[in-house]
Amino acid sequence: MADKSSEIKRRPETLAVHAGGLQQPVFGEVSPPIFQTSTFTFPDAEIGAARFTGAQPGYVYTRMGNPTVQALEEAVAVLEDGHWGVATASGMAAISAVLFGLLATEDLVLAGDCLYGPSYTVIARELPRFGIRSRFVDTSDLNALAQALAQRPKLLFLETPTNPTLQITDLAAAARLAHDHGSLLVVDNTFATPYCQQPLVHQADIVVHSLTKALNGHSDVIGGVIVGRDPAWHRQIKRFVTLTGGVMDPHQAWLILRGVRTLALRLERAQANALALANFLAQHPKVAWVIYPGSPDHPQHQIARQQMHGFGFMISFGLTSGRPGALALLNNLKLINLAVSLGGVESLIQHPASMTHAGVPAPERERLGITEDMIRFSVGCEAVADLEADLAQALAGC
Numbered sequence: 362m363a364d365k366s367s368e369i370k371r372r373p374e375t376l377a378v379h380a381g382g383l384q385q386p387v388f389g390e391v392s393p394p395i396f397q398t399s400t401f402t403f404p405d406a407e408i409g410a411a412r413f414t415g416a417q418p419g420y421v422y423t424r425m426g427n428p429t430v431q432a433l434e435e436a437v438a439v440l441e442d443g444h445w446g447v448a449t450a451s452g453m454a455a456i457s458a459v460l461f462g463l464l465a466t467e468d469l470v471l472a473g474d475c476l477y478g479p480s481y482t483v484i485a486r487e488l489p490r491f492g493i494r495s496r497f498v499d500t501s502d503l504n505a506l507a508q509a510l511a512q513r514p515k516l517l518f519l520e521t522p523t524n525p526t527l528q529i530t531d532l533a534a535a536a537r538l539a540h541d542h543g544s545l546l547v548v549d550n551t552f553a554t555p556y557c558q559q560p561l562v563h564q565a566d567i568v569v570h571s572l573t574k575a576l577n578g579h580s581d582v583i584g585g586v587i588v589g590r591d592p593a594w595h596r597q598i599k600r601f602v603t604l605t606g607g608v609m610d611p612h613q614a615w616l617i618l619r620g621v622r623t624l625a626l627r628l629e630r631a632q633a634n635a636l637a638l639a640n641f642l643a644q645h646p647k648v649a650w651v652i653y654p655g656s657p658d659h660p661q662h663q664i665a666r667q668q669m670h671g672f673g674f675m676i677s678f679g680l681t682s683g684r685p686g687a688l689a690l691l692n693n694l695k696l697i698n699l700a701v702s703l704g705g706v707e708s709l710i711q712h713p714a715s716m717t718h719a720g721v722p723a724p725e726r727e728r729l730g731i732t733e734d735m736i737r738f739s740v741g742c743e744a745v746a747d748l749e750a751d752l753a754q755a756l757a758g759c
């Protein structure tokens with residue numbers, strides 16, 4: 362990968378704007394072209410053969426590699442302080458590639474007990490069909506984590522902050538514990554983005570993202586990526602994605618790279634809005650509780666301060682009027698969109714117990730803290746006064 366950042370230290374805002382270009386610009390273009398081609402001609406038969414063996418660099422066929430897709434892979438790898446990236450058709454394709462690409466029959470995978478729903482289902486239901494065992498643990502509890510790791514899983518998979526409970530796991534401690542037990546640490550960094558948190562810097566081995574969310578940021582494309590440092594994992598994952606075909610398309614990559622360019626601007630605004638709205642909600646008489654990693658009363662606020670550069674754009678909260686109040690609030694809003702997904706420039710709000718987490722059995726939801734009154738709020742880039750006014754008018758009728 363071309364590394365334009367090696368000469369001077371570049372800050373994350375600058376990297377978001379510049380990281381990831383073509384290795385060889387064609388006409389000095391500022392924005393990398395969309396190489397909308399499925400295949401690439403070879404200058405001669407010998408070079409064609411050498412490209413196939415890998416003896417010579419160069420493109421062969423877009424499922425195996427494409428310059429526009431590679432520009433995005435490089436951008437996210439640089440932002441995560443990684444050495445390589447593999448882009449995929451969706452976030453779930455990235456997560457599946459790590460799990461199915463690295464695990465084998467009889468391996469054990471240990472996962473956080475509060476995960477994005479389909480990640481939980483793949484680990485709990487799909488992997489066992491191939492003889493891969495799975496266990497779940499609250500990774501924010503380091504004693505429980507150490508105990509679970511004693512079974513020596515091949516891989517530990519976690520999210521921090523978690524969805525939708527926004528619990529924080531100490532990444533450096535989790536990495537140390539995982540490595541002490543011979544396990545790899547894989548982190549789904551979708552909620553934080555590399556702008557707020559870089560798990561590889563805390564010694565995680567592999568990071569996955571749903572690029573659909575804040576990295577793209579415009580609620581208009583699906584995509585995923587896997588990032589790491591160790592070339593051995595790159596070879597294994599790249600091989601798996603190329604063979605099984607869950608690759609990213611060049612047009613998809615171009616759109617997402619365009620979104621990455623404004624990552625810092627969008628996140629600065631969204632997280633400033635989130636902090637202000639978390640404070641507004643905490644003081645509102647109809648709001649029973651608020652969870653936001655940036656609030657000093659968040660149970661793991663100190664860990665969040667240590668390992669995050671910013672506290673992100675996600676807030677969860679509940680109303681004194683419980684589930685009926687939560688549903689009334691969603692129906693009363695006039696500006697904030699009632700929709701699942703997150704990380705777009707527009708604010709999105711939803712009710713996890715009946716929407717994103719409806720598939721989790723009710724007793725398990727209660728145990729995880731996904732209560733009936735919980736509202737999950739992805740704060741966007743609108744004027745904060747407009748968002749506050751919308752919440753205020755909606756709360757008045759709850």
Ligand SMILES: *Cc1c(COP(=O)(O)O)cnc(C)c1O
Pocket residue numbers: 451452453454477480520524549551552570571572573574583584585
């Ligand atoms: C959305 C999401 C995913 C899945 O991503 P898709 O792009 O929808 O496949 C995985 N993990 C987290 C935390 C997510 O929010």
